[in-house]
Amino acid sequence: MKRALFLMITALLFVVGCTEKPKPRVGVVGIAIECSTFSPARTSKDMFRVFRGDEMYRLYPFLSEDSTLRQQAEWLPVMMSSATPGGMVTSEAYEELVDETIERLKEGMPYDALFLDIHGAMSVEGLEDPEGDFIARVRGVVGRDVIISTCMDLHGCVSKPLAQMSDLITCYRMAPHEDRYISKKRAVVNLLDRIDKGKPKYKAWVYVPILLPGEKTSTRVEPGASLYAAIEPLTQSEGVIDAAIWISYAWADEPRNHAVVMAYGDSEQEVVAAAQSLAKRFWDVRDEFEFVAPTASLEECLTAALKSDKRPYFVSDMGDNPTAGGAGDVTWTLTELLKRPEFKKPNGKRLIYASIPGPALVEQALKVGVGGKVREKVGAMVDNRYAEPVELSGVVETIVESEDNTKVVVRVGSMQVIVTQTRRPYHYERDFDALGLNPREADIIVVKLGYLTEELYAMRGDWMMAQTRGGVDQELEKLPYRGIHRPMYPLDPQMSAPSLKAEMIDICQ
Numbered sequence: 001m002k003r004a005l006f007l008m009i010t011a012l013l014f015v016v017g018c019t020e021k022p023k024p025r026v027g028v029v030g031i032a033i034e035c036s037t038f039s040p041a042r043t044s045k046d047m048f049r050v051f052r053g054d055e056m057y058r059l060y061p062f063l064s065e066d067s068t069l070r071q072q073a074e075w076l077p078v079m080m081s082s083a084t085p086g087g088m089v090t091s092e093a094y095e096e097l098v099d100e101t102i103e104r105l106k107e108g109m110p111y112d113a114l115f116l117d118i119h120g121a122m123s124v125e126g127l128e129d130p131e132g133d134f135i136a137r138v139r140g141v142v143g144r145d146v147i148i149s150t151c152m153d154l155h156g157c158v159s160k161p162l163a164q165m166s167d168l169i170t171c172y173r174m175a176p177h178e179d180r181y182i183s184k185k186r187a188v189v190n191l192l193d194r195i196d197k198g199k200p201k202y203k204a205w206v207y208v209p210i211l212l213p214g215e216k217t218s219t220r221v222e223p224g225a226s227l228y229a230a231i232e233p234l235t236q237s238e239g240v241i242d243a244a245i246w247i248s249y250a251w252a253d254e255p256r257n258h259a260v261v262m263a264y265g266d267s268e269q270e271v272v273a274a275a276q277s278l279a280k281r282f283w284d285v286r287d288e289f290e291f292v293a294p295t296a297s298l299e300e301c302l303t304a305a306l307k308s309d310k311r312p313y314f315v316s317d318m319g320d321n322p323t324a325g326g327a328g329d330v331t332w333t334l335t336e337l338l339k340r341p342e343f344k345k346p347n348g349k350r351l352i353y354a355s356i357p358g359p360a361l362v363e364q365a366l367k368v369g370v371g372g373k374v375r376e377k378v379g380a381m382v383d384n385r386y387a388e389p390v391e392l393s394g395v396v397e398t399i400v401e402s403e404d405n406t407k408v409v410v411r412v413g414s415m416q417v418i419v420t421q422t423r424r425p426y427h428y429e430r431d432f433d434a435l436g437l438n439p440r441e442a443d444i445i446v447v448k449l450g451y452l453t454e455e456l457y458a459m460r461g462d463w464m465m466a467q468t469r470g471g472v473d474q475e476l477e478k479l480p481y482r483g484i485h486r487p488m489y490p491l492d493p494q495m496s497a498p499s500l501k502a503e504m505i506d507i508c509q
C-alpha cells in the first residue's frame with residue numbers, strides 16, 4: 001500500500017515537472033554608433049567599448065538580478081559594442097566586431113528570441129546599410145523563425161531589410177533620450193509577450209522624405225513634443241503592438257537617410273492607420289521645426305553672452321559636436337575665441353572652453369606641472385578643413401591624470417581651455433567639477449555639443465547655439481549630398497507632397 005502511494009506521488013511529481021514550461025532562451029546582441037560621413041574622422045575598433053556576456057547586464061537596469069523581467073526568461077547576453085559618435089567605422093573594425101559577435105552568438109544556440117540593441121546610424125567604409133547587414137548576419141545564425149525585437153535611437157535609419165528582419169522594432173520617443181531605458185524595456189517586454197503569441201501579422205513602413213537635424217527636432221519643444229506624444233495613444237488599440245517615428249540622421253549620405261514611421265500588430269487596418277496618421281502628422285508640421293535654442297553666428301552668440309548677466313551662459317559649438325559625429329577636434333571656434341579682445345585679459349569674463357584634444361600640450365603640461373607655462377599646438381589632427389591646429393600659450397591650472405585620457409586646464413587670458421589627450425564630450429556637471437572649474441560660477445561655457453544634455457540644460461543661465469564649422473554642420477544645404485533620395489525636405493523646398501502611403505513589410509519566416 002505504502003509502495004503504491006509512493007509510486008503515485010512520484011508519478012504525479014513527474015507529470016507536474018514535465019508540464020512546467022521551460023523559460024524561453026533570449027539572446028541579447030548589439031552594436032551602436034552614429035557616424036558622420038561628412039567628417040574625415042574614422043572610428044577604429046579600440047574606440048568601441050565592448051561588453052560580453054554577463055558584463056552586459058549593467059547596460060540594462062531593467063534586467064537587474066531581482067527584476068521580474070530577469071526571472072521571465074533564460075537570458076543569454078552575447079555581446080554589445082558601442083562607441084561615441086564619430087567618423088565612419090573602418091571596415092576592419094566592423095568585421096572584427098561582427099565576427100566576434102557572430103561566433104559568440106553561435107555558442108549560445110538555440111534561442112527562442114533575440115533582443116537587438118542598435119543605434120541605427122552607423123556607417124562603415126565600403127558598406128551600405130550596416131545595420132541591415134548586421135541583422136542579416138544575425139539571422140544567418142539564429143534562422144528566420146526566431147523572434148527578434150530591435151530597439152533603436154530615433155536618429156537611426158530604418159532600411160527595408162532592417163524592418164523586414166526585425167519582427168518588432170521601436171525607437172526612443174524623447175530627444176534628448178531620457179527614455180532610453182524605457183524604450184529598451186518596452187522592446188523587451190513586447191518581445192517576451194510575443195514569444196507565445198507569435199510574430200505580429202502586419203508591419204507597416206512609411207517613407208517620409210524629411211531629413212532634419214536633431215537640434216531642430218527635440219521633443220522638449222514643439223512640434224516634436226506633440227508629434228512624439230501622438231505615438232502612445234495609437235499603441236493602445238488592440239491590433240497595434242507598437243509604433244515609432246525615426247527622425248533619421250542628417251550627416252550621412254545613404255539612400256536610407258530619411259525619416260520613417262512604422263507600426264505593427266495583428267490588425268492590418270489599425271496598423272496602417274496608425275503608421276499613416278503619424279507620417280501625415282510629421283509631414284504637416286515640417287515647417288514648424290526650429291532650432292531648440294536661439295541660433296546665430298558664433299560672433300552674435302558671443303556678443304549676446306558677453307552682454308548678459310545670466311550665468312553660466314552656454315554657447316553650443318554645434319558644427320563639431322562629437323556626440324553627433326563631429327571629429328571633436330575642429331579648431332575653428334577656438335581660433336575665433338582667441339581673437340576676441342574681451343577674453344585677452346585675465347580679469348575679463350571667465351569663459352570655459354570644453355574641449356579640444358591636444359596630446360602634445362598634455363605631455364608638456366605633465367612636465368611643467370600645475371602653475372607652469374605651456375605653449376603648444378592643439379586640435380585639427382583629424383579635421384583640419386576649417387582651421388589649422390591652434391597654438392595655446394598659457395598657464396596650467398589643473399591636471400587630472402588618467403590612464404586613457406589625461407585632461408589639462410590651460411588659462412589663456414580669461415579663458416580656461418580644457419585640453420584632453422583624445423576627444424571627449426562634456427555632458428555632465430561632474431566633468432567640469434572634476435577639473436575644479438566650478439561651472440555654475442563661469443560667465444560663459446562654450447561646449448562642443450548641439451542641444452544641451454539634461455544636466456547642462458538644468459544648469460544653464462542662458463543658452464545659444466552657434467552655427468560653427470565641422471563634420472556636423474547644421475546648415476544642411478551646405479552638405480554635398482549625393483546618395484540620399486531626392487526630393488527631400490528641406491533641401492528641395494519646391495517638392496510636391498509625398499504619398500505617405502504605408503508599405504506592408506513581409507513577416508520574416
Ligand SMILES: [Zn+2]
Pocket residue numbers: 153154155177
Ligand atoms: Zn540620438
